[in-house]
Amino acid sequence: MADILFTQGPDELKRAPLAPLHRRLEEVSQPAPSTIRLAERPFTTQIGLRAVPDTAAHRSLAETLGVGLPDRVGEVTGDAADVAVLWLGPDEFLVVAPPNRSELVPLLQEALGAEPGQVVDLSANRTIIELGGSSARDVLDKGVPADLHPRVFPTGTAVTTTLGPAAVLLWRAAEENWWILPRVSFAEYTAQWLLDAVREHRLAAPDGVSDAVPDAVADPAPASAPDSREEAPWPATTA
Amino acid sequence: MMLIPCPHCGPRNETEFAYGGQAHVSHPEDPHALDDAAWARYLFYRENPKGLFAERWVHSAGCRRWFNAVRNTVTYEVQSVEPIGPRPPGGRPAESTTSEGGHA
Amino acid sequence: MAVPPPEHPDFLWRNPEPKSSYDVVIVGGGGHGLTTAYYLAAHHGITNVAVVERGWLAGGNMARNTAIIRSNYLWDESAAIYEQSLKLWEQLPEELDYDFLFSQRGVLNLAHTLGDVRESRRRVEANRLNGVDAEWLSPEEVQDVCPIINTGDDIRYPIMGATYQPRAGIAKHDHVAWALARRCDELGVDLIQNCEVTGFLKDGNRVVGVETTQGRIHAGKVGLAAAGHSSQVAEMAGVRLPIQSHPLQALVSELFEPVHPTVVMSNHVHVYVSQAHKGELVLGAGIDQYVGYGQRGGFHVIEDQMAAAVELFPMFGRAHVLRTWGGVVDTTLDASPIISKTPVDQLYVNCGWGTGGFKGTPASGMTFAHTIAHDEPHPLNVPFSLERFETGFLIDEHGAAGVAH
Ligand SMILES: Cc1cc2nc3c(=O)[nH]c(=O)nc-3n(C[C@H](O)[C@H](O)[C@H](O)COP(=O)(O)OP(=O)(O)OC[C@H]3O[C@@H](n4cnc5c(N)ncnc54)[C@H](O)[C@@H]3O)c2cc1C
Ligand SMILES: [Zn+2]
Numbered sequence: 084m085a086d087i088l089f090t091q092g093p094d095e096l097k098r099a100p101l102a103p104l105h106r107r108l109e110e111v112s113q114p115a116p117s118t119i120r121l122a123e124r125p126f127t128t129q130i131g132l133r134a135v136p137d138t139a140a141h142r143s144l145a146e147t148l149g150v151g152l153p154d155r156v157g158e159v160t161g162d163a164a165d166v167a168v169l170w171l172g173p174d175e176f177l178v179v180a181p182p183n184r185s186e187l188v189p190l191l192q193e194a195l196g197a198e199p200g201q202v203v204d205l206s207a208n209r210t211i212i213e214l215g216g217s218s219a220r221d222v223l224d225k226g227v228p229a230d231l232h233p234r235v236f237p238t239g240t241a242v243t244t245t246l247g248p249a250a251v252l253l254w255r256a257a258e259e260n261w262w263i264l265p266r267v268s269f270a271e272y273t274a275q276w277l278l279d280a281v282r283e284h285r286l287a288a289p290d291g292v293s294d295a296v297p298d299a300v301a302d303p304a305p306a307s308a309p310d311s312r313e314e315a316p317w318p319a320t321t322a
Numbered sequence: 323m324m325l326i327p328c329p330h331c332g333p334r335n336e337t338e339f340a341y342g343g344q345a346h347v348s349h350p351e352d353p354h355a356l357d358d359a360a361w362a363r364y365l366f367y368r369e370n371p372k373g374l375f376a377e378r379w380v381h382s383a384g385c386r387r388w389f390n391a392v393r394n395t396v397t398y399e400v401q402s403v404e405p406i407g408p409r410p411p412g413g414r415p416a417e418s419t420t421s422e423g424g425h426a
Numbered sequence: 427m428a429v430p431p432p433e434h435p436d437f438l439w440r441n442p443e444p445k446s447s448y449d450v451v452i453v454g455g456g457g458h459g460l461t462t463a464y465y466l467a468a469h470h471g472i473t474n475v476a477v478v479e480r481g482w483l484a485g486g487n488m489a490r491n492t493a494i495i496r497s498n499y500l501w502d503e504s505a506a507i508y509e510q511s512l513k514l515w516e517q518l519p520e521e522l523d524y525d526f527l528f529s530q531r532g533v534l535n536l537a538h539t540l541g542d543v544r545e546s547r548r549r550v551e552a553n554r555l556n557g558v559d560a561e562w563l564s565p566e567e568v569q570d571v572c573p574i575i576n577t578g579d580d581i582r583y584p585i586m587g588a589t590y591q592p593r594a595g596i597a598k599h600d601h602v603a604w605a606l607a608r609r610c611d612e613l614g615v616d617l618i619q620n621c622e623v624t625g626f627l628k629d630g631n632r633v634v635g636v637e638t639t640q641g642r643i644h645a646g647k648v649g650l651a652a653a654g655h656s657s658q659v660a661e662m663a664g665v666r667l668p669i670q671s672h673p674l675q676a677l678v679s680e681l682f683e684p685v686h687p688t689v690v691m692s693n694h695v696h697v698y699v700s701q702a703h704k705g706e707l708v709l710g711a712g713i714d715q716y717v718g719y720g721q722r723g724g725f726h727v728i729e730d731q732m733a734a735a736v737e738l739f740p741m742f743g744r745a746h747v748l749r750t751w752g753g754v755v756d757t758t759l760d761a762s763p764i765i766s767k768t769p770v771d772q773l774y775v776n777c778g779w780g781t782g783g784f785k786g787t788p789a790s791g792m793t794f795a796h797t798i799a800h801d802e803p804h805p806l807n808v809p810f811s812l813e814r815f816e817t818g819f820l821i822d823e824h825g826a827a828g829v830a831h
Contacts, residue, residue, distance in 0.1 A: 172385035
């Protein structure tokens with residue numbers, strides 16, 4: 084059960100996938116309230132489920148979670164602040180819960196029992212980048228092919244799609260708060276893409292924010308990986 | 323850029339999909355029973371119609387499910403889609419229903 | 427701009443009515459149909475020949491390709507036929523008495539990964555063994571050949587070296603077609619446009635003519651050179667071909683002063699670029715993934731190749747796309763052509779050149795003419811028969827064919 088050991092490891096050894104970029108994410112979000120907010124929400128508990136609807140496996144997983152399983156594309160059950168379940172495919176779902184809820188894994192495995200299906204701890208697979216502020220949708224529209232108009236993408240919708248060339252899960256967790264879940268190996272790329280994409284919105288901010296933009300934002304060149312790692316050797320956020 | 327209606331996710335941009343070629347080509351039940359010509363047909367020969375074509379797509383950057391589509395290879399319009407399955411999708415043109423060497 | 431195009435001749439070819447019968451009818455008036463007719467007449471003395479073309483002459487892929495010519499293919503069989511083709515290119519301007527701007531400015535095939543490097547060096551060695559001029563260049567040497575290319579390590583896939591074939595180059599494809607058409611016409615070949623083949627006349631297992639939109643034409647032998655439509659045409663004769671037809675796109679920029687001295691191709695970042703004589707940058711990449719006869723593809727394919735081009739050539743960042751277009755290319759599973767007899771007597775097929783048949787135009791016609799004239803393949807096209815899909819003797823050129831060209 085190596086996967087469980089991993090997410091249950093000592094907190095002080097955990098390293099957020101985007102730790103080297105936390106300072107820059109914070110800088111573009113200043114001063115609050117800003118038209119743009121970027122932050123990482125690392126270490127959430129994520130559990131992959133597979134179960135065919137209308138089977139015993141599906142019913143007992145839904146029951147154990149207590150929030151049901153979504154039954155169509157875009158649908159999310161539960162609560163973004165607590166346990167939520169995203170639809171990945173007709174028989175595939177992703178549980179997203181606060182950090183250190185990995186006790187859910189054995190619970191769900193037990194619920195599945197010997198029925199056909201799957202319960203896998205995927206907590207290390209994706210991180211969450213939170214994009215908020217009044218310009219958030221404009222930023223996403225630059226790189227997401229899905230229609231993000233509230234008519235088709237109301238609060239509480241989540242889909243698998245692409246941001247630029249990277250595959251992501253995109254979740255509108257609140258009216259002006261979008262959660263972007265890239266795989267960890269694409270996380271830095273996705274964050275750099277966003278840092279670049281938010282620039283024009285930062286600079287165009289009506290309240291004179293642009294004057295206060297720190298150097299890091301004015302600099303168009305993405306920080307090269309080794310340098311930025313030195314900047315922030317240790318995660319600013321731990322669970 | 324085609325807008326492809328995934329049977330599970332609805333219309334999405336072509337960039338989210340990968341192509342799988344002709345649909346309904348089954349693996350021969352007994353490959354040893356085939357002679358070289360029949361094996362070549364199974365491996366290398368596919369329908370190449372100008373017009374309606376029953377083909378496979380996978381929604382690789384979405385639900386990751388394979389499905390069948392009938393698409394017009396001239397206008398690129400997708401006429402119908404359905405989840406993967408043994409049955410040729412509706413509206414499939416008669417002349418392209420023969421899958422090569424596949425059926426035992 | 428750079429080179430003023432040569433004067434256009436006053437007269438190219440007649441527009442004859444089809445006769446009721448010919449010794450040989452060639453289906454498809456692209457480059458391959460034209461060279462086939464030319465070599466039938468010039469090498470085999472068969473001049474009672476018609477080339478029947480559905481649209482206008484050389485309006486298919488012959489008018490749409492990016493005109494890259496090279497012979498640095500991996501396997502012996504391919505090196506032999508493509509090198510023969512290059513040798514024919516070297517003599518055709520004089521032979522046809524037409525300056526079609528064949529320019530041997532060399533081609534660089536870039537390597538961006540260790541795998542690329544190994545594969546490229548292997549290909550250089552194989553080329554040399556086959557008498558094909560090929561060199562392996564370091565990034566510095568690449569810079570010497572093409573100063574505008576970014577050989578720095580500040581890009582996602584830095585250039586780790588390249589193969590170089592100095593005798594490779596480009597030609598002006600429409601002029602090539604006109605040069606061939608003029609000479610075919612002079613030799614007595616009938617070039618018949620707006621004449622679509624709609625069926626075949628058969629006597630038992632023997633083809634004896636074609637049905638066309640301009641009536642029935644009897645023929646001693648029929649050669650198919652219909653490129654993207656090969657499987658459509660062959661099917662009318664009851665012959666199935668292992669071909670999938672795909673859209674392949676290309677584009678040009680506005681005209682610039684000459685800045686790009688050679689041809690650069692990259693399989694890995696997937697783009698190729700040359701600069702035509704008039705001055706436009708000519709760019710292309712891979713096929714659109716699906717079967718398609720629409721002579722068009724998706725814009726994202728163009729967007730991707732532009733991203734790759736701008737990374738390799740930062741100075742192109744301000745160039746504009748002037749025109750994009752697409753053709754229908756006939757691909758095989760081993761990325762090699764089919765020049766072959768068929769199960770139907772006196773019916774021959776030349777297809778499967780896919781994304782890279784312009785360079786093959788002369789040797790394709792030469793070997794196909796031989797096959798038709800003698801009812802036996804030329805030694806160079808023996809390996810490129812339809813039977814190879816049954817014997818398993820495939821000629822896998824995906825590495826050398828790589829980015830479409
Ligand atoms: C965008 C693009 C870029 C390319 N770049 C390169 C390159 O850089 N280098 C290279 O080597 N190759 C390149 N190619 C490939 C090359 O163009 C082709 O392999 C080659 O042109 C095919 O031979 P062809 O000239 O005879 O084909 P075509 O010119 O397509 O000739 C076939 C003809 O058959 C006709 N026809 C079809 N059906 C019928 C019918 N029923 N009756 C009568 N006539 C019919 C068509 O109208 C057509 O004119 C490229 C292709 C494309 C599309
Ligand atoms: Zn889908």
